[in-house]
Amino acid sequence: MTKDKPMDILLRQDRDHIAHLTLNAPDRLNALSDAMLAALQGALDQIADDTAIRAVIIAGNGKAFCAGHDLREMQAGRQAGDGGAAYFADLFARCAAVMQRIQSMPQPVIAQVHGIATAAGCQLVATCDLAIAADDTRFGVNGVNIGLFCSTPMVALTRNIPRKAAFEMLTTGRFIHTDEATRLGLINRAVPATDLADETHNLAQTIAAKLPVAVKIGKSAFYDQAQLSTAEAYAYTSAVMVENMMVRDTDEGISAFLEKRAPDWS
Structure with a gap:
């Protein structure tokens, strides 16, 4: 069963009792824009109530999995009379709701990661129950490089990897590659990019076969x-x-x- 339209910001395709969600804003590196967060929230809520779905895969179109929040939208939010404070509070609350929804829904959620996963994109990887990455993927919580400490991504990150490793990433903006991400526990494993989709789907199928x-x-x-x-x-x-x-x-x-x-x- 297919539930996608070419112009949708989030694509959904169901196969083998698995819902494949694809972030579809490649020109923005699949940033977690207002529209993307709303689409994810809606899809996850719908899937959580769908007893035919037994596992979920989240992937990204284009050259990156997800580059975090949409900085252009965030800067536009500053035009409000309060300098953007209310918008920023609402944005981070909506993002937190999506992350918490991933872990509260009954089906396991697997991140299928390639290219880069930065800031809130790295948060998304850390939040998913499982993660498989292409072996050339890079991960970072690099907001500090532009003066914005990744405080909300820190919540998921520090629940995935050792604290000192997380703090170093957060304070230096350093990127890590898949070998280190695997060793630290951020991802389950890395595979050649050509095998990524099959490896992730096979893991989801294994889970979907359980009671x-x-x-x-x-x-x-x-x-x-x-x-x-x-x-x-x-x-x-x-x-x-x-x-x-x-x-x-x-x-x-x-x-x-x-x-x-x-x-x-x-």
Whole structure:
């Protein structure tokens, strides 16, 4: 099923229970403009309620994955009577809502990254549940180079990579390549650019083949338990395991495994 139009700022194509979202503003390096953020929010909200979709891939058209916020739009916002303060507050709130939506939706979201992922674009990579990158991709939270510390991208970054590595990137504006991004945990792995789409789709297919309700329960618990102490996390996840065990299809899956047959999942 295809849901895209050539001129749309965000393209959607569904295949194999996977929603492929493509940032489609290559002339702006797929910047997270007002229109792009609105399109992403709308698509993610729609997909979250779509039980036919079991995984999501976010990619970018053109030579870059995403170069962050649209600086031209941001500067235009300064024309308001308050110098842009209200617009900037709203912009960063809308961006934060998109990032939080990615992690709150039931389906795992995979970033398919190429070219560059900078500032809020790097934030998007760090926010996605998984990330596969072309082996020549560069990542940076380089706002400091133009006098704007990447404070909101810092939230996702510091939850992905060691703090000292994150702080160095944030304060120096230094770009890292895929080998370092993999070692630090920003991405899962890097592959040749020619294999990027297939590798990402194959990962999404592997996830889509699992019991959807189990993945939904697990994704929610994955983020929730990370905010708790060890004792609290064990108490919480024990309750989650009980919830999962009470699902009819989980009973069927375990029985099928023991009986050495394919599960008859509803």
